[in-house]
Structures are given as structure tokens and as C-alpha cells.
Amino acid sequence: MAKSLGKTWDLMPHSAAKHEILRRYLQAWIPILSSTHRRIMYIDGFAGPGEYRGGEPGSPVIALQAAIDHADRITGEMSFLFIEEDEERKANLERCVEKLCIPANFHLDIRSGRCNETVSALLDGLEQDGRALVPTFAFLDPFGFAHTPLDLIARLMRRASCEVLVTFMYDEINRFLNQKQQPANFDALFGTTEWRKGLGVSDRRQYLRDLYRTQLEQRAQIRYVRAFEMFNRRNQTDYFLFFGTNRIEGLKKMKDAMWKVDQTGAFSFSDATDPRQTVLFDRGPDAADVRRQVLAAFAGKEVTIDQLEAFVIAETPYRETHLRSLVLKPMEKAGELRVDPSTRGKGLTYPKGSNIRFA
Ligand SMILES: C[S@@+](CC[C@H](N)C(=O)[O-])C[C@H]1O[C@@H](n2cnc3c(N)ncnc32)[C@H](O)[C@@H]1O
Incomplete structure (x- = not known):
């Protein structure tokens, strides 16, 4: 050939x-x-x-x-x-x-x-x-x-x-x-x-x-x-x-x-x-699928953004940007997760060290 x-x-x-x-x-x-x-x-x-x-x-x-x-x-x-x-x-x-x-x-x-x-x-x-x-x-x-x-x-x-x-x-x-x-x-x-x-x-x-x-x-x-x-x-x-x-x-x-x-x-x-x-x-990314995979691993748990990112990168097909835009922001707006306010600044941002608790 x-x-x-x-x-x-x-x-x-x-x-x-x-x-x-x-x-x-x-x-x-x-x-x-x-x-x-x-x-x-x-x-x-x-x-x-x-x-x-x-x-x-x-x-x-x-x-x-x-x-x-x-x-x-x-x-x-x-x-x-x-x-x-x-x-x-x-x-x-x-x-x-x-x-x-x-x-x-x-x-x-x-x-x-x-x-x-x-x-x-x-x-x-x-x-x-x-x-x-x-x-x-x-x-x-x-x-x-x-x-x-x-x-x-x-x-x-x-x-x-x-x-x-x-x-x-x-x-x-x-x-x-x-x-x-x-x-x-x-x-x-x-x-x-x-x-x-x-x-x-x-x-x-x-x-x-x-x-x-x-x-x-x-x-x-x-x-x-x-x-x-x-x-x-x-x-x-x-x-x-x-x-x-x-x-x-x-x-x-x-x-x-x-x-x-x-x-x-x-x-x-x-x-x-x-x-x-x-x-x-x-x-494009399937928002419901990213969310399903994150919740399968972390529902009811408290985790850091770093753990979440490592999970999404290593264990799913998605990117860490998908985590933020398709999972964290919509879920926080809907009251389905809470971010420890002492671990981040203003707005729906998730800087390093943020602590997140999923409902
Ligand atoms: C698929 S082409 C490489 C294409 C190149 N990587 C690109 O993307 O532009 C494979 C090349 O490897 C050469 N080749 C075949 N067997 C080889 C070997 N054992 N060691 C090094 N080169 C080899 C072929 O002559 C051919 O030019």
C-alpha cells in the first residue's frame, strides 16, 4: 500500500x-x-x-x-x-x-x-x-x-x-x-x-x-x-x-x-x-449526559472544584468548561448545589479551591 x-x-x-x-x-x-x-x-x-x-x-x-x-x-x-x-x-x-x-x-x-x-x-x-x-x-x-x-x-x-x-x-x-x-x-x-x-x-x-x-x-x-x-x-x-x-x-x-x-x-x-x-x-456536548455522569459520582457529596475537574477530564469525554457551563452554573441557579461562599468571590464562578456540595 x-x-x-x-x-x-x-x-x-x-x-x-x-x-x-x-x-x-x-x-x-x-x-x-x-x-x-x-x-x-x-x-x-x-x-x-x-x-x-x-x-x-x-x-x-x-x-x-x-x-x-x-x-x-x-x-x-x-x-x-x-x-x-x-x-x-x-x-x-x-x-x-x-x-x-x-x-x-x-x-x-x-x-x-x-x-x-x-x-x-x-x-x-x-x-x-x-x-x-x-x-x-x-x-x-x-x-x-x-x-x-x-x-x-x-x-x-x-x-x-x-x-x-x-x-x-x-x-x-x-x-x-x-x-x-x-x-x-x-x-x-x-x-x-x-x-x-x-x-x-x-x-x-x-x-x-x-x-x-x-x-x-x-x-x-x-x-x-x-x-x-x-x-x-x-x-x-x-x-x-x-x-x-x-x-x-x-x-x-x-x-x-x-x-x-x-x-x-x-x-x-x-x-x-x-x-x-x-x-x-x-x-456538541450533551448537557444532560455531562450532568448525569457528574451526579452519578458526586450526588449528595461535598467536593472541591479540583476534584470535579479531574473527574470530568479523566473519566468522561467532556471538558472542564462543559462542567462549569453545563453542570455547575445551571444547577446552582436551580438551587441543586451550594458553593461554600468563603471559598470563592462574587458571581457564579468556580475558582480553584471552591467547595461544592451537591444536593
Ligand atoms: C501514514 S504516512 C505518515 C504521514 C505523516 N505522519 C503525516 O501525517 O504527514 C507513513 C510514512 O511512514 C513511512 N514508513 C513506513 N514504514 C516505516 C518505518 N518502519 N519506519 C519509518 N517510516 C516508515 C512511509 O514511507 C510513509 O511515508
Whole structure:
């Protein structure tokens, strides 16, 4: 498939949505992390040619541009590692990057080769020297499923302040699941042989998605994992975009990025936080659902705004802004909750430290 596409290919609408998520997230991640660390790093493990057939930027250029936009706030260094197996695409990427005005404190390393081998060698080197990996965001965006073993993600995530955004190519996985030559690849992708049970279940999509999420959480030991589903033009699942972080702030910013992505054109796009709850972004947040979930956890209880926010960010598909506008304000107006007046100022605001009692 990869070769048949040629050097560049057409940008599909759901890939544009993926790029928008990446761009928005990096625009938040770069200034936050660079303000507290002397050096940060972006890895694009399957970098591609740097542009699409219509001239739209590819993920490495999007990442560089996001950093250039915040260059004045990056007082330390920012490293970029782009890995591309195909020589022609790598050469094209180099040409795209040459057109950008790269600040002196940015370090670019565009490598030929394979993602797994290259990143593993980087981690081997750090381990041998007893050095830490600088805070890193790794984007792993393969065409297929044979080159993103779970162990690589686990190794990366064992390092402090690492985050991953990985494309889980469901459509491709589903098509190849019962082919005789693939088991070793699937064992590596999932980090378990349990995927075989997916051959016999009625909802294979849900089973494989949930297994992958569980493996990221348990085997790769990622604290917060979120999956977003991308549908193709036929409204069938093309892939899931899995985001993994150990920082609640990272999860919050990724959810902000997701909710801001517009829903237009021939694809739809849903947040599959939980098999039972799917929020269609083009329909907007469901006020009754946010409220139901908050009350299921906190009815009759007294909590701080910080606990409530952490719950909404980590356990529901919604944002903390939805908590305030769709739950707290209307419920307070209706007398369904009380805020300890000594913990906040005037008006229906919920600053840090506010104590809230639900009826
Ligand atoms: C889906 S495309 C990447 C698109 C790019 N991330 C973007 O959003 O613009 C996957 C790319 O990975 C390259 N590739 C395939 N196998 C690879 C491997 N094992 N390591 C690194 N690159 C690989 C392909 O040549 C292709 O250019």
C-alpha cells in the first residue's frame, strides 16, 4: 500500500482532522513544556514526505510550524527527530523543511530508517550512558500495523514526561486479522496473544480497540489513555488515534484540541471514551449526559472544584468548561448545589479551591 501511493498522496479529510488535533495540541504542549524544561523533543516516527499532493503540510512541517509560532517562548532548545524509511519521501521532506525559517535553538535530525530500530537505538544509548530522555512527544503514524510494537511505546513511556499519539490502523488490522503470516506482527502490536479472541467476537472493532487501550494502560503503564475514532467516507472506522500521557494537564489539552476540531465534510468523528458512550463532536456536548455522569459520582457529596475537574477530564469525554457551563452554573441557579461562599468571590464562578456540595 505504502509504495503504491508514490512519493506523495492526497490528503483525506480525516487525516486533515488528525493534523488539526496534532497542531492544536503541540501549540499548547510546546510553550508549557519549554517553560519548565531546558530542552524538549518531538519525534515523528513515520514522518512521510512533509507535504501532500495538493501542497498541504505533513505532520513534521506542522510540528515545526507550531514550534516556530512559539519560538519567542522557547528559551531553551527544541529537538526534532523525523524518521522516514522511504528515501524519496525523506528527500522530499528535507526539501519542505529547507523552505522554513528554523531558529538557531531548534535541532533537526532527519533520519533514513525504521522507527522502531531508530528510537530503540536512541533509548539504548541513553540507557547505556545513564541519561534521561528530555520531555518528548512522539507521533507514531504508520500506514499499517507491523511497525509499532507495544514494547516500543512502553519503553518510551517509562521515561519521564513522554507522551504518545499513535495511529491504530483498525481497518487494516481487521482485514489481515486471520491471515496466516501475521500473528507475530499482531503479538507485537498488542503486546499479547489475546487479540486472537477478536476473531470470534461479534463486535471485533470494540474488542480490538478495548484490548489495545488496556494494553497501553496496563502493559505500557500509561495513566491516561484516550482513543478517538476516525471514520472514512463510507462511514466505516478507518483508524483510532490513541493518545497516552501520564499528566492530567496533557489529557486536558488534548481534549481541548479534540473538541475544537470542526466537523465538516464527508467524515464523522467521535470520542470513544467508553464503549457505552460516544459523543459526536458535530452535535456538541450533551448537557444532560455531562450532568448525569457528574451526579452519578458526586450526588449528595461535598467536593472541591479540583476534584470535579479531574473527574470530568479523566473519566468522561467532556471538558472542564462543559462542567462549569453545563453542570455547575445551571444547577446552582436551580438551587441543586451550594458553593461554600468563603471559598470563592462574587458571581457564579468556580475558582480553584471552591467547595461544592451537591444536593
Ligand atoms: C501514514 S504516512 C505518515 C504521514 C505523516 N505522519 C503525516 O501525517 O504527514 C507513513 C510514512 O511512514 C513511512 N514508513 C513506513 N514504514 C516505516 C518505518 N518502519 N519506519 C519509518 N517510516 C516508515 C512511509 O514511507 C510513509 O511515508
